[in-house]
Amino acid sequence: MNKKKYLDHLFEPIVIINNENEIIYYNHFFSTFTGLSPRKIKKIEDVHSLMSSVDNKIILKEQVDKVRVNGGVSVSKEGLISFVDSEDVFNCVIKVSQASEDEVLICFNDLSIEKSIYDKYRKQVEELKVSYKQLVLADKLKSIGELSAGISHEISNPLTIASGNTEILEILLESQGELSSKDDIFESISNIQSSLLRINKITLNMKKFVHEGIKSKQFVSVDRLIQSSVALVTPSFERLGITLSCEQFSDISAYVDELAIEQVLVNLLKNALDAVSYSSKKIKEVKVFTSLDSSNNSFSIFIQDSGDGIHEEDVDKIFNPFFTTKELGEGTGMGLSLSSQIIEEHQGEISLFENSKEGCTFSLTLPSAEISNYLDLETRNSNLEGTENINVLVLDEDYTNLNFYTSLNEQYGGSFLVSRSISKSIQLFESININKVIIGESLFNKENINSILSLADDIEIYVYSESDNIDGVDISGVIKTPPSKKDVFNKLELNLGDEDED
């Protein structure tokens, strides 16, 4: 019994019970913790009447019985308990262990403080997430605000053409064949239609840019990414008479959150425009070009301006939040900081590639579409313990089809690796166990099939086709275009989970 006195020095509530479940010992802290007087504790005949579980997560009787039978230690789940004659609720974990042959020790670990800290932390994280979202949106709205003068000019031209042509149409119809020919009328109608389409395209671009969007990655052409960002800033460049030139891009694909990357590109282009317009140099131009680093499986987009460059003392600060070299009220100083955060989320890097008095070049480097898609899949699958994945490689040139499969990964836990290039995917996925391959019709030929079979002999090959059969080729099945998830999961004999409807 002397040894038990040591327990009096502990700041954890502890009781010891005998085989009849009577409390034979409790330490000082137990009395303080529960608020029960020694007299009240003495009156408790059975330890199970000492406390009750509020959320039914803790069953003390089961724990005690288990320890009596098996020995060792039993740790309960985290749960809410209250003690007899008390209204206080405690968030606890109960540890039960054998103290001696006929004694069981029960220790109450109070987690109430930890839980309140955790709840507070979670609330702060949620608030931070909301603030970040608002910051991203504010940055987009500011960009649109700054570009609005150019955009309004861009809209006013097709509006003038459309309204002018309606007047001309009216005149032509009033003249009733005296002056007008059918061709003139059709020309006016076509001018109105093309102008309205032009306006629609501009507003759609803006809407798409400002839209918060769902944070989801997609296979996109880098060319398209650059063109849609350039389209938003071109009017502002034209307004200031600054040349914006884009090289003819090669066929590079990216697996990115399109809207987020567009926001980064617009930010960089806007900064380049400011740098050039503030410069006193005669040549005022901004260039956009790309490079593909095949050895590192990444690609880069460069934005080069002919401004005055960045001061040496500012170079280390440009990616810091709220750092700006612009006049008060002109810049929030969040553009590059947010851009860098967005690129980091894509496992990429944004940097000041070149800086001199002749101008500066920013580079944005991202992993190739295949690598990015694979990394995403790996991260997701590493969270799914105990499941064996069937890896399916999808080879197709069509972006819509590829995105169909990556969406299946997100929605149904598929393991679809997608690529537009057979040689690249074979090089990349050599060390990965590919079980099945789906190949688009445009890439389907004997040479490609042999290359795929070099990955493994027992690989199953499926082909996209509008017809049910493909003669003369040893394939496991045909997937009809356009693909449906039910058809794909059935043909590939994959488990669709609870979802079985298209």
Next chain:
Amino acid sequence: MKTSTKTTGIKKPKYNVLVVDDEEKICKIIKIFLDMSSRFSNVVLAKDALEAMMKLNNQDFDLIIVDKSMPNRSGLDFILNLKKSFRLGKIKVLLISGCLTKEDTLLAMKLGIKDILIKPFNRQRLMEKVSTILNF
């Protein structure tokens, strides 16, 4: 240069106009609107400042209608250049634009540009501005 015509005994001058806009369709609309009036003898179109300079070398004009925003050289730059080289002379200028800043308006005033027409415009607005500038 102004040419005269004989209608009901009163001589009404006819004007030569140069329209400069990179939007070919807008140039064409302006030409159609001006041609509907009997007050213009020649409406010449140019798609940029360079082409406009060439047209100015070949012919005299009473009015230049120029777009502010054009690639390579803006409409204001073009007029500034004409003024500096003393080629603007008595030619009147109507600036057209979809969006003007305070600085643009101040520069237009400094250059002696007679009026500004904001896009989108209709035939009536265009004719009002042109007739006021040419005083007919």
